[in-house]
Amino acid sequence: MTIALTPNRALLYARLKSDAAGAAVRAATGAGDASGVIPAHLLRKPLPARPFVCARAGVISGQSDSMRGVVLTWWVYDQPEQGYARIDALIDLVSAAYPIDALAWGETRVTLIGQQAEDSSLDGLLLCPIQVTYLRRA
């Protein structure tokens, strides 16, 4: 039986956008609901109420007969005057939404919490990325 790998990108995204596991994340966004969780191609003005989280899917590394990782990076944004407190709180909530058995047939892990930074292209919004990886032989 072949189990497709690419749909797991959408499943990783839905985890925060609509699944019960992501309810705490949605509630902690400025919008307080699913509109505070957006995909990267919708990252344009008007932006969601801050803070918000934005997902960009990464490469699927590895050869077809080996363990392969499906990478999704959540970029957590907030207003500069808020500092990083709400971003850090959201980072923790995002981490909690991805236990190792979050998705079937493989293991899900938080593989990176990136450096705090500013996005000069978005009026200096503060940001911090958190990367989750779904690992499965496929």
Added chain:
Amino acid sequence: MIFLPLLIAPPTQAPVCLVWVNTGEPIDRAQARVEVAQALAFWADARPADLPLVMVREDSATVADAYGSWAWLRALARPGCLTVAIVANGASHRYVALGGGVAAPAYSWPGHRALYASDWAGAAYAHAPLGAQVAHELGHARYGLPDCACATIMGDYVGAWRRWQEVAMSTDISDLLARLDAYEAYALAQAQRGAAAVAGEAEQAMQSTLAHGDVTGATRAGYRAYVVGPGQSGASELAGAVAAVEALNPGHSATSSGRLAGDVGVVMTCPTDYQADLEKQQAGLKAVLGPTLDAFRDELTARAARGS
């Protein structure tokens, strides 16, 4: 009437007598005693609940023809004592070890139990030490084990004896340490070689990225992926990248320093003063270094481990 209780103390050991036969032949008694003691220790370890075998006596005897007849064994046997006779009889039979036992009737005498072993008995264990033969015979004599089991015992004993020898030899481990150092250097060199092959592929992928435009060409020209480790500081590769950036976009090169966490690593970089923005703006829309690392890290690790 007074009854005096008769107290009989239980035995606390199983006595063993050692007899040197035909001492006119050259024999290293000190070494032989060590090996017999090792055989006794072998059984003490194997059967810790049993009475310990203890050497209680040594005798000497002369036998005109030790291989012509076994009758002389009777004269050497001591009641209540396992007798181990060490016979030196020239090159054809280096030793014969005699014990007491019940498992080989052909060589068993009522009351004093006698068995023998010689070099040929240990043919399956070439150069088996005397102690192995004694341990083997004790397996018959004390526990009535069949010969196959006693052969196993001899093998076990030889293994233990070799370990004892290794321990004795390991007192000087300078040679071992030198070899480990050499192996470490070899392994690291191979890891560097394996990582370098993948680093080259990653560098080519970055230099042909479509994730962002490149007005001057400096960004793509500045992407580098190179190995650092013993003998490879990466200084020349970084200097080359800086030179490439400066040639195409003067005044926009930038570098920073980092610390290598392990012994061998791969640096992926682009020494411009705007690369950090490319990596993070618009949720990493134009990022190259991060996605390239995601794409190649498994292969990098595997090839470094494989060393090719």
